[in-house]
Amino acid sequence: MRRTARDSDESARRITRRALFLGGAQLAWIAVLGARMRYMQVDQAEEFRLLAEENRVAIRLIPPERGQIFDRNGVLIAGNEQNYRVVITREDAGDVEAVLDRLSKVIPLSPEDIERTLREVKRRSAFVPIVVADRLSWEDLARVSVNAPALPGVTAEVGLSRHYPLVEDFSHIVGYVGPVSESDLAQIENPDPVLQIPKFQIGKVGVERRMEDALRGSAGSRRIEVNSVGRVMRELGRQEGVAGADLRLTIDAGLQNYVQARLxxxxxxxxxxxxxxxxxxxxxxxxGYDPNLFVRGISSTDYRALMENDHRPLSNKSxxxxxxxxxxxxxxxxxxxxxxxxxxxxxxxxxxxxxxxxxxxxxxxxxxxxxxxxxxxxxxxxxxxxxxxxxxxxxxxxxxxxxxxxxxxxxxxxxxxxxxxxxxxxxxxxxxxxxxxxxxxxxxxxxxxxxxxxxxxxxxxxxxxxxxxxxxxxxxxxxxxxxxxxxxxxxxxxxxxxxxxxxxxxxxxxxxxxxxxxxxxxxxxxxxxxxxxxxxxxxxxxxxxxxxxxxxxxxxxxxxxxxxxxxxxxxxxxxxxxxxxxxxxxxxxxxxxxxxxxxxxxxxxALYGGLPPLTAYPSSQRNRIESQRRDLRLREPSAAAPQGRTRA
CATH class of the missing domain: 3.40.710.10 (DD-peptidase/beta-lactamase superfamily)
Known part of the structure; x- marks a missing residue:
């Protein structure tokens, strides 16, 4: 059957439309490829040059600053102090055991420290930094930095550590922090990634534990350039975390000190x-007890002394x-x-x-x-x-x-x-x-x-x-x-x-x-x-x-x-x-x-807001009260002045 002229014209129009659509799609695809090529060759040229030179970009979590705790009048109860430490990252170090052996010649490391680090390295992901040693002196930190080329994957850092300036006065109220344990992680349904950082500390007892979510804050991150031997070359970018919320308690630090001393x-x-x-x-x-001992890692001797004391210092009797x-x-x-x-x-x-x-x-x-x-x-x-x-x-x-x-x-x-x-x-x-x-x-x-x-x-x-x-x-x-x-x-x-x-x-x-x-x-x-x-x-x-x-x-x-x-x-x-x-x-x-x-x-x-006059006591007791006051171990008011945040 012969096609009419009208059918031929309609068929030609269809072919033309399809050709235009296909041509447009091809042009769009070519444009996308061109834009991507320009982005990679021009905008990202520096980063790809680093990769070509066997450098690479790594992401590191920044632990958040823990919220501080104050008394009702602004006296610091639990704060943060600078802590110099050394960490090692397995994926950058290569032979971790050999690197640790070299590091032990730079700073004091016990066999127990090395064994603990090797255990942590095997348990954690390759990109997670493992704390090898902390609370180092400035001289130790400087020696690690000078020897960095010979210590791939090893980084010297300045972090924050918990500190309790009023020592025993608030030990049973505030409690203390300690490294995250496996049992801690097992109790949390969806653990925050920052909890995977070895030696990251969370509240263990008291207010530190019960108010953990508010005090912890949110982790930040930083992009760093690492060369072929694992040395950090420079920081490419940083996103600061959100510090934990500060807490103000109803407790009066001066009265608390007096009560603790009077008992x-x-x-x-x-x-x-x-x-x-x-x-x-x-x-x-x-x-009471010194909660700082637990933050630093209490010795078995100190812990045994607390446990065997018949007055039960670890128990909050109140x-x-x-x-x-x-x-x-x-x-x-x-x-x-x-x-x-x-x-x-x-x-x-x-x-x-x-x-x-x-x-x-x-x-x-x-x-x-x-x-x-x-x-x-x-x-x-x-x-x-x-x-x-x-x-x-x-x-x-x-x-x-x-x-x-x-x-x-x-x-x-x-x-x-x-x-x-x-x-x-x-x-x-x-x-x-x-x-x-x-x-x-x-x-x-x-x-x-x-x-x-x-x-x-x-x-x-x-x-x-x-x-x-x-x-x-x-x-x-x-x-x-x-x-x-x-x-x-x-x-x-x-x-x-x-x-x-x-x-x-x-x-x-x-x-x-x-x-x-x-x-x-x-x-x-x-x-x-x-x-x-x-x-x-x-x-x-x-x-x-x-x-x-x-x-x-x-x-x-x-x-x-x-x-x-x-x-x-x-x-x-x-x-x-x-x-x-x-x-x-x-x-x-x-x-x-x-x-x-x-x-x-x-x-x-409490009523006087400080030591009352002796006339508040029966006259027959005033000499004894005066002598008793001399024996009380009261803290000087200036010893716990309010402090602000300390950032590393």
Whole structure:
């Protein structure tokens, strides 16, 4: 069939369009190739020239500067200092063992250093720099730089290392940093690449660990030119990382130093808390330790000494310790009974020196008894029988509910390690955990803070602050992250009767300020700063009937670890509370004789903002207090002046 002229014209137009499209595509492709050739031959000529000369470009991570930590007034607690170190990169070094052997003739390297480096080299990627030695002197660093041509893959660097200028004062709060371990990496779902850098340090305990994400920052990178023998020729480009955020804590460094010094060589803990805001002004645990030892790599001798010390210096007793609260718990029992309506402040209980229940005698600490006592006197003189009696009337469940309301048996959310929840027992707890029914004797023991009840010094401070304020105050440790102030947690009313709280406070005032009070000798003479407190002594051993018959042994007749714990809680001033304090001295003996004087001194230091005048103390104690001050190892205020960032 013959094509018409119209069909021929249409076919020609189609061919023409296809030819134009194909021609255009070819021209575009040629243009792209030309542009790429120009980019490679002109724009990138220098870099390809370097590659042609057996040089190459490498990427190196820049560890971020770790955020610093300050106290509430800007005093540096944890900072960074320059650290000279030497690193080796396997892909640049070639024969790593031979290079290390040459390096050992330039700077001191032990066989252990070389063996550790070889292990790290095998474990890490070829491009990851391995730290061979750090904390070198300037002279060592200079010798490495001079011998660089003979040391391929070896680089001398100036980095940053963590430093804790206040040493023991903040060891249990801030903690310390250390190299990233395999167990650290295993706990992180998507590890930051910077964590792969050997000897890169992260927080291990305390605030350093719990605030790691904020403190670490983000890594930077640099492009460097490396020649054929692995020597760094020059830096081609750098992208700075983002430094970690600085933290400002609620702690007052001056007060913290005083509290730590006042606890001295005791195995003890103390917490000071702002009654209105919940700010923790001091959290001390004694004895302390030097966290700088862990940053530098603690020796086995030093670590063994810390582990074998029976005073447990590595434990933060202020939040990790769980102790029977003893008579400091009596306010809980009294408030539960008052709120339940089973007693009034005027209700009287006769104390003959013991309480009989189920054929068993529960003894008061005063063998001859207190006679008839009401709420105020029961607190002032710490009569046990009064609480045995009212506990039976109100029951353990109501007591446990009141304890929870006052902050006991709770793990308060703070950026610290291993915070204890304590133990706030009730009938259901014993049935579930022990498989046993709750007994009358359990309630009697719990009423005076013995038996199953366990609390931490932190919880006791929270309890005291809530009694003083009538509000559900929550403890706070971080005041600001970077430039962002952290909100003060809302403290709603406890919902307790104002009259009942007033009666408890009045009893605590009597503890300190009437002659028969259990802590009268630790009173404050300054009328505007009078204390309201409660002593406590908790047994750590059972007293048998035979021992009671022949006479109970005094604490000073017992080995240290079998003596009673000494406890004390207080708030001040009694009529306008500002601070709450708790003190626990492990195996210290009586709370009134041992813990109360320590707390009184801490309260005065906090209220005066420094050493108080001797006139704040009873006149008979002033010479002793003056002598005691001379023995305290207090830090000079200028020794911890605020510091800025230090960049390498």
């Amino acid at each position: 001295g060589a005791e195995s003890a803990a103390a917490v000071v808390m702002d009654v209105q805001t919940g700010d923790l002004l001091a959290i001390a645990s004694a004895p 939040v990790q310790g769980a102790y029977p609260p003893g008579s400091t718990y009596k306010m809980v029992t009294a408030l539960a009974a008052l709120e339940a309506g089973v007693i009034t402040p005027e209700t009287t209980v006769r104390c003959p020196g013991y309480y009989e229940s189920g054929g068993r005698r529960f003894h008061c600490w005063r063998g001859g008894g207190h006679g008839p006592v009401n709420l105020r006197r029961s607190l002032a003189e710490s009569c046990d029988v009064y609480y045995y009696d009212i506990a039976q009337r109100v029951g353990i469940d109501a007591i446990a509910d009141m304890a929870a309301r006052l902050g006991l048996g709770q793990r308060h959310d703070l950026p610290l390690s291993a915070i204890s929840e304590g133990l706030n027992p009730n009938k259901q707890w014993k049935l579930e955990r022990r498989g046993q029914e709750w007994r009358i004797g359990d309630t009697i023991n719990a009423s005076i803070g013995q038996g199953y009840v366990l609390t931490s010094p932190l919880q006791l401070a929270v309890m005291t602050a809530r009694i003083a304020s009538g509000r559900a105050v929550v403890p706070r440790l971080v005041m600001a992250i970077g430039d962002q102030d952290q909100p003060v947690p809302e403290a709603p009313p406890l919902g307790l009767s104002a009259a009942h709280l007033a009666a408890i406070r009045d009893g605590m005032y009597a503890v300190m300020n009437i002659q028969s009070g259990s802590a009268y000798s630790s009173r404050i003479e300054e009328p505007t700063m009078r204390l309201a407190g409660k002593t406590g002594t908790s047994q750590v051993r059972n007293i048998t009937a035979a021992e009671r018959a022949r006479g109970v042994l005094r604490n000073d007749q017992l080995p240290w670890n079998r003596r009673d714990h000494a406890l004390y809680v207080a708030f001040a001033p009694h009529d306008a509370p500002k601070i709450a304090v708790s003190v626990v001295v492990e195996h210290g003996g009586g709370g009134g004789a041992v813990a109360a004087p320590v707390a009184r001194d801490i309260v005065l230091q």
